[in-house]
Every structure is written in C-alpha cells, then in structure tokens.
Amino acid sequence: MSEVTIYKWIKAQSPMENGGGLPPAEMAKIQKENLCLQQEVEISKKATTIFAKK
Secondary structure (H helix, E strand, O other): OOHHHHHHHHHHHOOOOOHHHOOHHHHHHHHHHHHHHHHHHHHHHHHHHHHHHO
8 A cells, every 4th residue: 555545545534625524415504604694794894884974
C-alpha cells in the first residue's frame, strides 16, 4: 500500500472535505438557512441606511 493512498483516504475522511460529517440533507438545510439570514442582514443594512437619512 502506497503512502499516497493513505493520504487520499485521510483527506477523503477529513471533516473539511465532507461537510463536517453532516448528511447532504442537513447540509442543504443549513445552507438554505444561511442564505435566508444573509438576506435578512442585507435588508437590515438597507433599512438602517434609509432611517439614518431621515
């Protein structure tokens, strides 16, 4: 067994490579929630700008 093979296995099983060990459905749910929260932050920034002008 070559050293390269072992490193490939380690890389494939590392938490950073497979989304921290989360199932794909859970990862999709987290990404969707993250997008929603990012949109809320952008809306809040725009509202703050509008109210600051008044």
